[in-house]
Amino acid sequence: MRSFLPISSCYTLIMLMDELYRDYQKRTIVAIDLKSFYASCECVERNLDPFTTPLVVCDETRGKGTIILAVSPYLKSLGVPNRLRLYELDTSIPNIIYAMPRMHLYIEKSFEVYSIFRNYTADKDIHIYSIDEAFLDITDSINLYKTTAYEYVKKIVDEVKSKTKLTVCAGIGDNIFMAKVCMDLEAKKKKNFIAQWSEKDITSKLWPIENLTKVWGIGERMALRLNKLGVKTIKDIAMLNPQILHKEFGVKGDELFLHAYGIDKAIINNKVDSSSKNISVGQTLFYDADKNKTMLNILSMVDELAIRLKKMNKRLLAFTIFLITKDSKELKKELTFFTPTSNSFTMRKKVENYLNLPDDILIRQIFLLAFKLVEGEYQSSLFEEDNEKDILLEKTMMKINNKYHNKAIRLSYLEEGATALRRKEQIGGHKA
Numbered sequence: 001m002r003s004f005l006p007i008s009s010c011y012t013l014i015m016l017m018d019e020l021y022r023d024y025q026k027r028t029i030v031a032i033d034l035k036s037f038y039a040s041c042e043c044v045e046r047n048l049d050p051f052t053t054p055l056v057v058c059d060e061t062r063g064k065g066t067i068i069l070a071v072s073p074y075l076k077s078l079g080v081p082n083r084l085r086l087y088e089l090d091t092s093i094p095n096i097i098y099a100m101p102r103m104h105l106y107i108e109k110s111f112e113v114y115s116i117f118r119n120y121t122a123d124k125d126i127h128i129y130s131i132d133e134a135f136l137d138i139t140d141s142i143n144l145y146k147t148t149a150y151e152y153v154k155k156i157v158d159e160v161k162s163k164t165k166l167t168v169c170a171g172i173g174d175n176i177f178m179a180k181v182c183m184d185l186e187a188k189k190k191k192n193f194i195a196q197w198s199e200k201d202i203t204s205k206l207w208p209i210e211n212l213t214k215v216w217g218i219g220e221r222m223a224l225r226l227n228k229l230g231v232k233t234i235k236d237i238a239m240l241n242p243q244i245l246h247k248e249f250g251v252k253g254d255e256l257f258l259h260a261y262g263i264d265k266a267i268i269n270n271k272v273d274s275s276s277k278n279i280s281v282g283q284t285l286f287y288d289a290d291k292n293k294t295m296l297n298i299l300s301m302v303d304e305l306a307i308r309l310k311k312m313n314k315r316l317l318a319f320t321i322f323l324i325t326k327d328s329k330e331l332k333k334e335l336t337f338f339t340p341t342s343n344s345f346t347m348r349k350k351v352e353n354y355l356n357l358p359d360d361i362l363i364r365q366i367f368l369l370a371f372k373l374v375e376g377e378y379q380s381s382l383f384e385e386d387n388e389k390d391i392l393l394e395k396t397m398m399k400i401n402n403k404y405h406n407k408a409i410r411l412s413y414l415e416e417g418a419t420a421l422r423r424k425e426q427i428g429g430h431k432a
Contacts, residue, residue, distance in 0.1 A: 024265050026199075028149045028172065030136040030156070031179035034113065035167040035193065036082075037132035038070035041109050042099040044165045050074065055097040058086055062286035065364070069101055073167075106131060113160055113168075120156050124269040135176055137268045150196055157194060172196035177264035180216045181206065202262040207235035217259065222249070234260050279312070281305050282367035288326045294363040298355070299348050301368050306344035309370065315340030317372035319347070321355065324365035331361075340374045 034040065036050060038057045043050040055072040064087040071080050078093065089096070110131045117126055117136060125137035142152050149172050157168045170193065171183025178197050186195035186205070197205060209215060210233050212223040225248060231237055237245070238260035245253030258264065281301045289297065298321060309315060317340050323331040335350045 024263055025267065026174045027137055027267070028139045028142060029174070029176050029179040029268070030138055030149075030153050031171040031173070031176070031183040032117075032134045032136065032156075033169040033183060033188075034110075034132040035169050035188075036070055036073050036076065037110075037166070038101065038106055039072040039075075039099070040166050041106055042097075042102075043072060045105070046097075048097075050167070051077075053097065054078075054093050054095055055099055056089065057099045057101055059100055060086070060098050066286060067284060109164060109166065112164055113166065116156070116159055116163060119159075120152070122269075127268045135179065135268055150194065153194055154192075157192070167193060169193040170195075174198055174262065175264035176266050176268070177216065177259050178206075178262050184216060185209070185214060197262075199262060203235075206260075206262055207233060207238065209234045215259075217252075217255070222252075225249075278369055278371040278373065279305065279308055279314075279316075280367060280369045281308070282365070284365050285363065288362040288364060291357045291359055291361050294323065294357060294361065294366070295351075295355070297366055298351060298368070301366060302347045302351060303344045305368055305370055306342055306347060309342035309373075312375075314373045314375045315342045316370040317374065319368055319370040321351070322365075322367040322369065323361075323363050324367075326362040326364050331357075 039055050040050040042057055043053050043055055046053075048055070050072045052074055053072050054075050056068045056075065057070040058066055058068040060066070064085070066086050068084050068086060068089065071082060075093070076082065078090075080090065080093075114126070114128065114134070117134065121136050121138050121141050125140070127135040129135060136156075138149065138152055142149055145152070153170050153172055157170055160166055160168045169183055169187045171179045171181070171187045172195070173179035173182050174197075182195050182197040186197070187193055212218045212226060212231070212234070213220055215234065218226070226237070229240065229244065229248065231240060237256055240257070242254065242257045245257050247253070249256060281304050283297070283301070285297070305319070316337070318334060318336040320332060320334045325331065333355050335347075335354055337346070337350070341347065
C-alpha cells in the first residue's frame, strides 16, 4: 500500500519543501560523457568514423567468454549492447574490427580532453567522475563571459571534437543530479548531443520517467524495492511520504526524495575528503577456475589489496570475498578482524582458515571489497592478529616492491592458472 502525502496536507508540504531548499545553491553544472570512449579512441587511431565503423574493443586471446569492453556508436545503432561476451556478438555483421584494449592510449586521450576542460573553468570546478565522464561547474565562467550555458557548452563540445575527433555528450542542469540525468536521458538522443534541464523541466521531463533504473543512483534492486512501495515513476517518489523512504533506504532515501524534486546539494568545489570509504579489487578470469586455482588468485588479490591499503595509510577491520560461478551464481564470504590490519600475511591466513570452497566449484569472477577502514597510528590489543614475524616479512616485501616498482612476486604467482603476473602488467585488467 502506498503512503503518499495527502493533497490536503498543504501546510506540511510547504514546510517540507522549505526544509529541502534550505542551503540549496543553484549552479550551472555540465555532465560530460565521451561517447563510446574506448571504441571511439580506436576508430580515431585508425582514421575511421566511429558512427560508420563496426568496431569492438576486446582481447580475443582470452577466448569466446571474454567481455567486450566497448562497441562503436555504429554497432550501438544496430542494437548491439555496450557490454557483452564475445560469443554473444552477432558475427553476421560484416567487417567487424576487433581492437585489443590499449589502456595507456585511453588514459592519454582522457587527459587530453581534461586539458581542454581547464580552458573553460577552474580546476576546483572540475570533478573527474571516471576515465570518460566528468562534471564541470561553469557558473562563474558564463557570468564572466556573459554568455548562455548552452552556447558555452557548445564551444567545449566543438573544441573537443576538433582537437581530439572524439564526440562529447553534455547535459546541463542546475546541479550535479539534474545535469547527469539530462545527459543520460536526453543529450545522448540529440543530434548534437547537448541538452539542458532546469527547474521548469522537473514535472514535464523528470517526473514522468517510468524506467527507474535509467535514473542515476537507482539500481535494479532499489527499483524493485521502490516498486513494492507502490512507486512506478519519479513523480511517485516525490509524492511519497519521505519518512517511509528514510525508513526503507536510510540516508539514500532522503537523497531519493531530494532528487525527485530536482535538488542536489552537492557542490563540486567543496573541499571534502575524497578518499573512498572502501577499497575493491576485482577480475574476470579468462578460464573457469577450480577450487585450487580460485584460492590461488584470491590470495594474490589479497596481496594487491594490502599494498593499496598501505599506500593509502589505511587498515581494514573486514573484507568480503564475492565469487561469481561459471553459471552466474554468487558466493559471498565476509571475514573480520579483532584489530585493524593491512598485513597481507594476516589477511592470507584468515582466507586460508575460514574460506571453504566446494570441491566442484568453477569460478569466473572474483571481487574483494575492503570496508570498515581506519587510519592513523597502529593500536595493539589483547586480540592481536599481526604477529612480529608477519610484520617483519611484510616490511621486507614492501622494500622489495618499492625497489622493483611493485614487480616483486611470490613463487605462487608462477603456478599454472595464476593471474597475478598478468595483472601486474595491466591497467584496468587489460594490457597497457
